[in-house]
Amino acid sequence: MTRYEEVAAILRERIEHGIYRVGDRLPSIRAVCQELDVSISTAQEAYRQLMDVALIESRPKSGYFVLPSRVPSVLPSVSRPAQRPLDVSQWDQVLELVATQRDDNRLLLGRGVPNLEYETLRPLSKILAGLHRSTDLNGFNYDKLGGSPELRQQVARLAIASGCLLHPDDIMVTTGCQEALAIALRTLTQPGDVVAVDSPSFYGTMQILKANGLKALEIPTDPQTGISLEALELALEQWPIRAIQVTPTYNNPLGYTMPEARKRALFQLAQRFDVAIIEDDIYGDLSFALPRPRTVKSFDDDGRVMLCSGFSKTVGPGLRVGWLAPGRYRDQAMHMKYVSTGASATLPQLAVAEFVAKGHYERHLRFATRQYQRQRDIMISWVQRYFPESSGISYPQGSFLLWVELPAAVDCVRLNERLAQHAIHVAPGSLFSASGKFRQCLRLNYAFTLTSAIEDAVRTVGELAAEMVADARSHESCLIG
Amino acid sequence: MTRYEEVAAILRERIEHGIYRVGDRLPSIRAVCQELDVSISTAQEAYRQLMDVALIESRPKSGYFVLPSRVPSVLPSVSRPAQRPLDVSQWDQVLELVATQRDDNRLLLGRGVPNLEYETLRPLSKILAGLHRSTDLNGFNYDKLGGSPELRQQVARLAIASGCLLHPDDIMVTTGCQEALAIALRTLTQPGDVVAVDSPSFYGTMQILKANGLKALEIPTDPQTGISLEALELALEQWPIRAIQVTPTYNNPLGYTMPEARKRALFQLAQRFDVAIIEDDIYGDLSFALPRPRTVKSFDDDGRVMLCSGFSKTVGPGLRVGWLAPGRYRDQAMHMKYVSTGASATLPQLAVAEFVAKGHYERHLRFATRQYQRQRDIMISWVQRYFPESSGISYPQGSFLLWVELPAAVDCVRLNERLAQHAIHVAPGSLFSASGKFRQCLRLNYAFTLTSAIEDAVRTVGELAAEMVADARSHESCLIG
Numbered sequence: 028m029t030r031y032e033e034v035a036a037i038l039r040e041r042i043e044h045g046i047y048r049v050g051d052r053l054p055s056i057r058a059v060c061q062e063l064d065v066s067i068s069t070a071q072e073a074y075r076q077l078m079d080v081a082l083i084e085s086r087p088k089s090g091y092f093v094l095p096s097r098v099p100s101v102l103p104s105v106s107r108p109a110q111r112p113l114d115v116s117q118w119d120q121v122l123e124l125v126a127t128q129r130d131d132n133r134l135l136l137g138r139g140v141p142n143l144e145y146e147t148l149r150p151l152s153k154i155l156a157g158l159h160r161s162t163d164l165n166g167f168n169y170d171k172l173g174g175s176p177e178l179r180q181q182v183a184r185l186a187i188a189s190g191c192l193l194h195p196d197d198i199m200v201t202t203g204c205q206e207a208l209a210i211a212l213r214t215l216t217q218p219g220d221v222v223a224v225d226s227p228s229f230y231g232t233m234q235i236l237k238a239n240g241l242k243a244l245e246i247p248t249d250p251q252t253g254i255s256l257e258a259l260e261l262a263l264e265q266w267p268i269r270a271i272q273v274t275p276t277y278n279n280p281l282g283y284t285m286p287e288a289r290k291r292a293l294f295q296l297a298q299r300f301d302v303a304i305i306e307d308d309i310y311g312d313l314s315f316a317l318p319r320p321r322t323v324k325s326f327d328d329d330g331r332v333m334l335c336s337g338f339s340k341t342v343g344p345g346l347r348v349g350w351l352a353p354g355r356y357r358d359q360a361m362h363m364k365y366v367s368t369g370a371s372a373t374l375p376q377l378a379v380a381e382f383v384a385k386g387h388y389e390r391h392l393r394f395a396t397r398q399y400q401r402q403r404d405i406m407i408s409w410v411q412r413y414f415p416e417s418s419g420i421s422y423p424q425g426s427f428l429l430w431v432e433l434p435a436a437v438d439c440v441r442l443n444e445r446l447a448q449h450a451i452h453v454a455p456g457s458l459f460s461a462s463g464k465f466r467q468c469l470r471l472n473y474a475f476t477l478t479s480a481i482e483d484a485v486r487t488v489g490e491l492a493a494e495m496v497a498d499a500r501s502h503e504s505c506l507i508g
Numbered sequence: 509m510t511r512y513e514e515v516a517a518i519l520r521e522r523i524e525h526g527i528y529r530v531g532d533r534l535p536s537i538r539a540v541c542q543e544l545d546v547s548i549s550t551a552q553e554a555y556r557q558l559m560d561v562a563l564i565e566s567r568p569k570s571g572y573f574v575l576p577s578r579v580p581s582v583l584p585s586v587s588r589p590a591q592r593p594l595d596v597s598q599w600d601q602v603l604e605l606v607a608t609q610r611d612d613n614r615l616l617l618g619r620g621v622p623n624l625e626y627e628t629l630r631p632l633s634k635i636l637a638g639l640h641r642s643t644d645l646n647g648f649n650y651d652k653l654g655g656s657p658e659l660r661q662q663v664a665r666l667a668i669a670s671g672c673l674l675h676p677d678d679i680m681v682t683t684g685c686q687e688a689l690a691i692a693l694r695t696l697t698q699p700g701d702v703v704a705v706d707s708p709s710f711y712g713t714m715q716i717l718k719a720n721g722l723k724a725l726e727i728p729t730d731p732q733t734g735i736s737l738e739a740l741e742l743a744l745e746q747w748p749i750r751a752i753q754v755t756p757t758y759n760n761p762l763g764y765t766m767p768e769a770r771k772r773a774l775f776q777l778a779q780r781f782d783v784a785i786i787e788d789d790i791y792g793d794l795s796f797a798l799p800r801p802r803t804v805k806s807f808d809d810d811g812r813v814m815l816c817s818g819f820s821k822t823v824g825p826g827l828r829v830g831w832l833a834p835g836r837y838r839d840q841a842m843h844m845k846y847v848s849t850g851a852s853a854t855l856p857q858l859a860v861a862e863f864v865a866k867g868h869y870e871r872h873l874r875f876a877t878r879q880y881q882r883q884r885d886i887m888i889s890w891v892q893r894y895f896p897e898s899s900g901i902s903y904p905q906g907s908f909l910l911w912v913e914l915p916a917a918v919d920c921v922r923l924n925e926r927l928a929q930h931a932i933h934v935a936p937g938s939l940f941s942a943s944g945k946f947r948q949c950l951r952l953n954y955a956f957t958l959t960s961a962i963e964d965a966v967r968t969v970g971e972l973a974a975e976m977v978a979d980a981r982s983h984e985s986c987l988i989g
Contacts, residue, residue: 172607363719370825
């Protein structure tokens with residue numbers, strides 16, 4: 028048991044024994060440090076563990092509070108993917124989701140888009156308008172290939188919160204995090220190479236594997252602690268893996284955050300087998316508690332981690348402002364950046380830089396994450412109410428994506444077909460697998476302002492899923508009878 | 509002799525016989541059509557031929573005029589590349605040029621950037637500011653994967669002028685023309701494949717070949733009529749060519765425009781060998797005379813031409829608004845677009861769409877091309893005055909790039925090193941070759957407002973080049989003596 032697990036166990040025992048009761052404020056981090064003689068980061072990690080299992084919650088500026096024991100929802104099960112390299116399929120399914128982001132009348136319950144209606148985003152409009160009013164037409168000129176110095180400086184400043192000490196020159200601006208991921212993969216691999224991925228895994232990255240003729244080796248992944256290091260180690264022994272691609276913080280779609288110790292162990296494992304890591308941290312800043320979790324990159328002492336992130340899930344995906352910290356692979360990554368799109372668009376970079384520099388970004392994060400945390404609980408309660416009883420539900424401590432595992436009888440691709448009549452669309456789990464597994468799973472977005480229309484839609488999804496379960500049962504009993 | 513060549517010969521004879529004298533206005537296109545009983549496009553093509561050899565010029569809204577016979581400058585010679593597939597090198601040289609586009613104190617005489625100071629661009633700032641003032645935050649959301657419908661409609665409308673009938677759905681918006689080229693090449697090829705290119709050829713495309721492990725087969729190219737169809741045919745017989753990549757209109761860097769008949773013949777050749785064409789038309793709208801030349805795509809009756817273009821050389825490269833008409837390769841290209849950057853940035857697309865829709869684009873083109881035409885002549889006169897006497901100079905009828913072939917003793921990579929002391933940088937010809945040929949050539953940009961500082965810089969380039977010629981001579985005579 029690590030030190031923070033010990034601390035978490037002590038606190039948990041006190042809660043279970045009623046020493047801290049529902050609604051009580053727990054001792055501050057500082058108080059725990061003093062009492063138990065541990066470091067701040069150990070105490071924070073222990074609190075994070077307790078949040079992960081929904082025993083406590085963090086309330087901004089107030090502290091940590093004991094939660095009422097909610098109807099205990101089952102977590103999704105640990106994935107058991109085929110442990111051999113596979114070609115990626117599923118492009119048709121992905122296209123259906125991504126090609127319909129705007130001007131579609133369907134309610135896209137599974138899309139990966141943040142809430143763009145919050146007032147705390149308003150200053151960005153003003154900043155953009157201001158940039159255009161300025162007489163300087165430099166915004167129409169090429170920016171530096173590596174990105175605007177103003178933006179890179181702000182990204183370096185923000186990265187400190189994730190435990191990374193990056194120089195602005197260690198950062199390359201990209202056209203969205205997608206380009207960062209594509210550059211990282213193309214920098215590290217040749218067609219035919221094998222890439223280890225967590226499973227389920229973000230479909231955008233899977234499709235990059237497909238486009239580059241790479242094979243995905245899906246590693247069993249725990250919905251609480253992330254990619255199985257034990258399975259990964261076996262895979263590294265068995266297969267010629269060129270890179271490990273993971274989303275260890277507020278994982279898309281599973282929602283977990285790998286504990287710090289496991290992040291460190293992941294880095295050490297990569298180091299032992301001399302393999303690079305591509306870390307997708309696009310959701311990392313959307314933490315419900317501060318400080319945000321550390322990245323794997325923060326343990327990187329030899330430059331083998333290529334950290335991919337950006338502002339699509341916080342400030343707005345339409346700006347296409349992403350970034351890459353390419354570590355030791357900088358020169359090659361710069362070439363890939365040049366041939367991919369040249370420099371990225373100038374004005375969005377300058378706007379985001381100013382938005383961050385003036386403190387609007389952190390203010391917006393505080394506001395948005397508070398909403399998301401509340402909305403997560405509402406969405407979970409709806410899923411518990413309307414979905415088949417044995418559904419597993421994730422419990423993310425950041426971001427705005429929920430993963431639901433329905434009974435095996437439900438096929439979410441077919442469910443989507445039935446939902447089309449109701450103008451509703453979910454993200455079927457099969458998107459997140461090389462070979463179309465997880466068909467009984469789906470991803471929901473709770474960044475929406477949760478109106479009764481959304482509740483009705485969630486209920487409809489649950490009802491149609493229940494019908495599929497009932498159909499399967501009656502089919503079974505027919506076979507038996 | 510084709511019909512338009514006959515017409516051109518008749519007109520040329522009349523000029524040479526003094527029937528039309530220097531400064532005279534030539535008969536209108538319509539008058540020529542009536543007199544010689546030819547079609548409008550034949551008459552236009554004939555006039556274009558005469559402009560290509562600097563016998564006449566087009567003055568907007570006035571007509572065609574006989575030019576004073578200028579000191580006849582020699583054209584650069586026909587290229588004689590190694591006619592076998594080569595790996596592309598030269599990345600270090602390209603990086604030096606593209607990594608220093610902003611905040612560099614050097615005068616980048618060879619950069620590929622249009623003039624962004626013209627008043628006719630101003631409305632774009634207003635449009636952008638207006639977009640941000642609107643309360644709708646959709647600009648921060650993902651756009652459609654294929655691009656904003658508003659923009660695609662405008663692109664389809666503009667494409668008519670190049671002889672293309674495209675439906676908005678035939679067009680995909682990309683993050684600059686660079687992404688269009690990268691997508692086209694990745695759609696058509698696998699690593700190890702051979703791509704035929706004109707020679708010299710745009711370094712950005714060459715570097716895409718390098719990044720994708722493709723081999724370049726450089727085809728001899730005539731500085732007046734473009735890629736040699738005869739050499740290309742031989743190459744198609746001899747090598748397994750997967751795609752032909754050309755810039756047939758206002759070629760970068762050579763400046764030529766392939767005559768229409770040769771464009772058609774190129775298409776037919778590709779058809780006969782069942783090979784795809786990637787056509788780079790990024791400079792096509794910057795025509796000094798209207799109508800602008802047709803594209804190869806305009807002859808495409810079976811969808812084998814992937815047309816790449818955008819607004820980087822007209823409205824502003826920093827917007828990163830490009831587009832691709834992928835023809836029959838649409839599905840595969842859409843996948844490549846998704847994995848490359850997802851949707852492109854939303855606001856620049858909406859801004860360009862409005863800029864075009866309101867007529868600002870065509871107004872800006874008229875103004876900018878008039879400036880560029882005048883500045884071409886000034887730049888040519890400087891080169892004639894200051895460069896070694898036997899230098900070959902291109903004579904483009906559009907765009908803003910000049911190609912100069914210096915005496916063989918001049919090495920423009922070394923010239924650049926000497927120019928660094930004067931804070932001047934040219935684009936050495938070796939950038940435009942897979943194997944670093946054309947070291948005695950360089951590219952100049954005449955989009956600048958041509959101040960005396962620019963003239964001084966051109967003189968410095970010429971003087972240092974002349975020194976290199978003198979050094980070589982004295983070295984030679986030493987060897988002899």
